Amino acid sequence: MTSAVFEQSYVAFLDVLGFSEMVDRAVSQPEADELNRLYRCHIAARNLAAADRELSIIQFSDSVVISRPYDPSQFSSFIKMVADYQRLLLSERILCRGGVSRGPHYAKEAFVMSAGLIDAYLLESRRARYPRVIVSEDLLKLVGSKFIRKSPLLQEDDGVVFVDFLRGGRSREKQRLADAARQCITTCREHASSSVLEKGVWLAAYTDAALGTTLSLERFGSPDWASFDI
Known part of the structure; x- marks a missing residue:
């Protein structure tokens, strides 16, 4: 051997x-x-x-x-x-x-x-x-x-x-990856874990930078007051 x-x-x-x-x-x-x-x-x-x-x-x-x-x-x-x-x-x-x-x-x-x-x-x-x-x-x-x-x-x-x-590749592949990233980000946002949520936030920011998407949410804004009504 x-x-x-x-x-x-x-x-x-x-x-x-x-x-x-x-x-x-x-x-x-x-x-x-x-x-x-x-x-x-x-x-x-x-x-x-x-x-x-x-x-x-x-x-x-x-x-x-x-x-x-x-x-x-x-x-x-x-x-x-x-x-x-x-x-x-x-x-x-x-x-x-x-x-x-x-x-x-x-x-x-x-x-x-x-x-x-x-x-x-x-x-x-x-x-x-x-x-x-x-x-x-x-x-x-x-x-x-x-x-x-x-x-x-x-x-x-x-x-x-x-x-x-994410950078490089043909436009068709970029669109396919952007769609897949969007689905992953949505899943992360709906997850109960804060660590999973932050992964989605990061992926949205990176995808926006690499592929020119607009997946990131506005970071600061007025609260949805109606959601606090009982």
Whole structure:
């Protein structure tokens, strides 16, 4: 048996948001098609990655791991792959958040052991907060501006650099993504959880900036006094 060795790699960890609710609906409401929606994304992403034999996509439950051996010249294509996967999820009205890092990584078949994955997971769990995939500052410095400039990235006012997955593409795709984002935002606004609501607020602002929509609500306005009548 060939000895397993770590390889310095790009590693993206994505967390599918609202997964437990998706599972509940899949079990109690088979007609909701939750299982097929997520599986379609997985198959489409696998097909996208087929052209690059060094790219790996592993999914288990609500976790997705995308990896590729580290090469500064391949940074842009790796980030574009992450963006493609986010668009696939959004087209099925599924949101995710995550982190992209670099580190020693080994993945073969269903086995993964990776320091890079741990770093990416910590980025997701500690800093992502919204439906965005953020990129490690150390990785950005390592890759350098020459390759960063060619990549679909944005920097938010909190200093975080994240994958800009909505820009680009044809007008028909933009409209489809805007419609999917609108449905996700409506679902977030109707949710009882304040953390889910803030994800919808963020997505509305980002979609407006990226696609020129007007999904954000006016932040300050007069109260609907009639709603307070008993």
